[in-house]
Amino acid sequence: MIDRVKNFFRSKEKVDLLLYDSIFPNPLSGFRMAEFLALLSHYQHSKIIVNPTDYEVVGQPDSQHLLDLKALEKNSELVYHKTRLGSVADILHYDAKLFYCVFLNVIYDCLPYLEKNKTDFIFTLYPGGGFNTKDESSLQKLKKVLTSPFFKGVIVTQEFTRNFIIEKLDCPQNKIHYIFGGIIPQNSIDIKRERVYKKEDSLNICFCSAKYMAQGLDKGYDIFIDVAKMLLKNNYNVKFSVIGGFDQDEIPLGEYSKNFIFYGYKKYDELSEIFLEQDIIISPNRPFVLNDGSFDGFPLGAVVEAALNGVIPILTDELQQNSHFTDNEMIIIKPEAEAIFHSIEGLIKNEKIVHLMSNNIQSKSKKIYSHENQLNQRLKILDIYI
Known part of the structure; x- marks a missing residue:
């Protein structure tokens, strides 16, 4: 097991790339797991410092980190030996050509030590x-x-972010690298979908999100439930699945509870098995609800994984961040239950459209989120400084 005792170095260790994170290698954070595994595997002289403070955020004890490290040792011994437990202060122990991390809070915490x-x-x-x-x-x-x-x-994955830091913070455009999407686990890249919706079968509809506030108002969980009740009230043959931080008591379901399955939180590599049996994922998230200036990326990571498994997204894009998908692949709509209800009605009545859109969204997503597209672009950027 990696030594938890702080090491004092007589001289700085030289590396090409130094990473820092607060949850690696937790499989619940699939996109970070995929990105850091890829970077640490690609660069021979690389290390990652991990201080697992975000385990509490996802409702897991600190002891789970030790289990995740054991799994990392089993599955990727090379990366395991590049992983160091420590804090931001341990940045001082390395002579790195380049440092990399994700999220504002993380880079801000690291900044004093990077500058020193x-x-x-x-x-x-x-x-x-x-x-x-x-x-x-x-x-x-x-x-x-x-x-x-x-x-x-700085790498940004949304046009809204790029425009914001240019217009509001005067960030030099030549320092901004816009890459739509993100590095994600490649578990579903080669998945073949066998389910084909037929009108005589139930239409399977799901919702997937972590819970950050009551009733999931930021992610539109309340809208999802309203849509479900509308469809069931009109006697449509539909079934619902909820993955993530919500249970049957979050919003009372009454007589409709028998039509729902609640899976709770799932590891990223466990999602495909569920999504392959779904036809639609509803993601009616709202910006500036969790707090006044917060917003989500487009689409959410859960939606990406669903799309890779051929699930049709019905989702919102209030900040107009979509720059790649068409209405032959997904349905973008206002965060309003009635509008979503009517969109699903149309799909229920046209199984050919469901099949076509399922194929289209799976094909497009595999192109956008492949390592060939996502990882290679990032490596070109990092290589400039390494």
Whole structure:
């Protein structure tokens, strides 16, 4: 097991790439797991410092980190031996050509040690993770990061983010790297979908999200339940699955409870088995609800995984972040239950459209989220400084 006792180095360890994270290698955070595994495997002289403070955020004890490390040792011994338990202060023990992490809060916590160490850095500014477009303290953090003399670049995955940091924070455009999407586990890239919806069968509809507030108002869980009740009230042959942080007591289901299955939280590699039996995923998330300046990326990670398994997304895009998908692949709609209800009615009555859209969204998603597309673009950026 990796030594938990803090090591004191006589001299700094030289690496090409140094990473830092607060939840690796937890499989619940599938996109971080995939990205860091890929980077650590690609760069021979690389290390990651991990301080597992976010296990509490996902409702897991700190002891689970030890189990995840054991699983990492079994599945990727190379990356396991590049993993160090520590804190942001341990950045000082490394002489790195480049430092990389994801999320605003993480890079901000690392910043004093990066500057003291005179280490150049790049980070990915995902939605969430402390990035709030209307919170002054968040904006001050981001401004401090973007004006650091050791800031070399930022990867953004949403046009909204790119435009915001240019217009509001004067970030130099030549330091912004826009890559729609993200590195995700490749479990479902080669999945073949066998389910074909027929009108005589039930239409299977799901919702998948972590819970961050009561009734999941930010993710539109309340809208999902309203849509479900409308469909059941009209006697449509539909079944519902809920994956993530919600149970049957979150919003009372009454007589309709028998039509729902609640799976709870699932590891990323457990989602495919569920999604392969679903026809539609509803994701009516709302920006600026969790707090005044918060927003989600487009589409949500759960929606991406569902799409890779041929599930048709019905989702919102209030910030107009979509730049790749068409209405032959997904249905983008306002966060209103009645509108979603009518969209699903149309699908129920046309099994050919369901089959066509399922094929289309799976094919498009496999192209966008393949390692050939996502990982290679990031490696080209990092290689400039390594």
